Amino acid sequence: QKEVEQNSGPLSVPEGAIASLNCTYSDRGSQSFFWYRQYSGKSPELIMFIYSNGDKEDGRFTAQLNKASQYVSLLIRDSQPSDSATYLCAVNVEYNTDKLIFGTGTRLQVFP
């Protein structure tokens, strides 16, 4: 069974620090990788997506992908209390489709 694993947390970091969120996946054929942010009681919101090995930066967010190790991570620089949320990792499960498997999410807490 194809799986996406995340540490459930909570991950607690002080304001201004770098938060590092990690995700591993089981299917070597996966091509696309997504990070969603979900505030309590709200719907998932797309933060980043990455398709190629290496780093992809967007503002304070950096997604890192290592297909050989089947590992994708999200770095949040200069963490703010407003970043406190659950971060969901999602991976496509079939070649050239949009079907995704989601991890159970990591809860991030940024304290002042």
Next chain:
Amino acid sequence: NAGVTQTPKFQVLKTGQSMTLQCAQDMNHNSMYWYRQDPGMGLRLIYYSASEGTTDKGEVPNGYNVSRLNKREFSLRLESAAPSQTSVYFCASTPLSGNQPQHFGDGTRLSIL
């Protein structure tokens, strides 16, 4: 600029009742999805529709049916609700098939007593 709209936002049902959850998107997206989210379980795919006129089962389809009414609308039906179907249901869409990010609606909170 509504994006993905789900109705209703909240619903309480009794065991055995039927219910249809509605989803509509105004972004001209081809693919649409229904998920359920339970505490500690993450998002699980119930059904999806890669294009108008097609539907396929996801990870947890039992107890549900779907209809892709047209390109905009994708409904989820519970024929005989069970307490195990108490969950938050999300609809999502993507513009084209093939590695595209999904855009989510606000969700429907469904309680079955």
